[in-house]
Amino acid sequence: MTTITFIHHDNRSQSVEAADGDSLMLAALTHGVDGITAECGGNAVCATCHVYVDEAWTAKLDPVSDDEDALLDGTAAERLPNSRLSCQIKVQPALAGLVVRIPDKQS
């Protein structure tokens, strides 16, 4: 288990104990974190599991793939340099304490 903190659009903070190996998207759905829609269920089609990764963590994640990059161009909320799709981030002990912000809209 790895502790991940989601910060909602209203600044409410929600920490969850995520299962290692799950995607961040699945961890959010499993723990009832609202604001991660994940319409495609993690198949990298829809760009509705968009998060902003806390600046302290962006460099510690695997880089954005070409597919994810193309999908991020279609997010409903503004794409920022720290935008990621949470279905593409795998929970692992090295990410203990990761903080991500949830945008105001996903579609």
Added chain:
Amino acid sequence: MNPTNHSQNSGVAPGIPHLAIDPFSYDFFDDPYPAHQEMREAGPVVYLDQWNVYGVARYAEVYAVFNDPQTFCSSRGVGLSDFAKEKPWRPPSLILEADPPAHTRTRAVLSKVLSPAVMKRLRDGFMVAAEAKIDELLARGSFDAIPHLAEAYPLSVFPDALGLQAAGREHLIPYASLVFNAFGPPNELRQQAIERSAPHQAYVTAQCQRDNLTPGGFGACIHAFSDTGEITPAEAPLLVRSLLSAGLDTTVYGIGAAVYCLARFPDQWARLRDDPSLARNAFEEAVRFESPVQTFFRTTTVDVELGGVVIPEGEKVLMFLGAANRDPRRWEQPDSYDITRKVSGHVGFGSGIHMCVGQLVARLEGEAVLTALARKVGAITMSGEPTRRYNNTLRGLESLPVTFTPA
């Protein structure tokens, strides 16, 4: 009676349940839910004697088959017909009826053509068209929601987005109906569809050519990828054909399902009117609840253990998407239409590498129609008995007489 034998037999795992259900019969289409339940309860894997195929109706096994494309392949056809043994009725699809690595390349092209970024550019136009359609229907009052809404709205936006010429569009729905009937067994629906297919096939083949596609549309965008080498010029028309096969009729059934749900469940309609931002999820939940695409087949490439039984190589496995989407092992109150349900993970659009590549177009159309309904319509009343349209793969209505009252 030999007690030793008896004790040995009692330790043997029960064999695979053989069921007499014909999932391609009119009786089944009229009410598939008791048979879905029978299959789910019989075991994780069942055998359907009518067509000599394995079946999976529980969510876990449907998900597992979808997500192991190496073992459960698509290149031998995603209908009952095994392309390794039987000549396909049309040249196989380069994406639906293909496996990696060939599939990876063509899928990447269609993913780019139908990406979230492209949907952002289409969004306003689709929304305006939906509002105009609902205004027109409100003025009319009473009408059949299948031809006049579920068919008319996609026909007003999708062929233009694809870049089709105006002439001949009446072939689109019959062609798609043919494609989805052809996934079924050699029953009356399939045989009749194929016998009558020639004019529709001729239309589609011609429209897939580059010269017949308007610049800027999905079709022209596909052909442009043959200039940069991602696909060959010979592959481009067949990829355009995929959008003609799977891009229109499916959304007709999806929108029809959503309107039918909202007409049947006034409490959910009231929630949608209170909060039109639920429109997109209300459409998604209708896709789970009705599962417009009911079934797809895969073919095993090796002997494989699934749900405790071994399926030999070269066998057809039929996935029941509609049954998985109502499996109580996965869904709370699966038989309730709930527009606030967290519906992520349903398999109405499939799952894995073959998950519907046009799902974003479908959602945009569904959201546009339901948003316009929620804003403009006060009541949806059924003004006659709905009738079912029969198709080997698609579940939906032929007719849905309704009356719209203004908000």
